[in-house]
Amino acid sequence: MSSTTSIFPKNRYQDLSVTDLLVQPVRQWLDSIAVGDRQAARLLCQLIPAQCPFERDIQLWGHHLLLIPPMSKLNLVYKELVGLRFRSLWFLADVCGEDVTPYC
Incomplete structure (x- = not known):
């Protein structure tokens, strides 16, 4: 039984769907x-x-x-938007010293 492995790395886009490639x-x-x-x-x-x-x-x-x-199934960039919101909250709380409870 022989097993071959490629010396070339696997294309990182090979397993993505067309929708994922566009988004x-x-x-x-x-x-x-x-x-x-x-x-x-x-904002x-x-x-x-x-x-x-x-x-x-x-x-x-x-x-x-x-x-x-649910929005998380409709919106293909939902995780990235939540990450952007988290970075915004972090900036307001840690850098600006604001109370972020109104946004929670």
């Missing part, structure tokens, strides 16, 4: 944003929700019309 630049851009402005940090904390909204069932007169999945 990857946006994910990298969101991860690279450095928060350094107090007003921008406040980001207000715009990005603190937790993933739960899924909802829309019913009319007892009949199921629609199921809205």
Whole structure:
């Protein structure tokens, strides 16, 4: 029984789907944003929700019309947005010395 291994590293994009390949630049851009402005940090904390909204069932007169999945399944960059919100909260709390409880 012979096993062969390649001396070339595996392509890191080989296992990604087409959707992931298209969204990857946006994910990298969101991860690279450095928060350094107090007003921008406040705005980001207000715009990005603190937790993933739960899924909802829309019913009319007892009949199921629609199921809205949770935001984390719809939004392909949800984890990166939460990371950006966390960096904004950290900047406001540690660098600016603000109380961040209004954003939680």
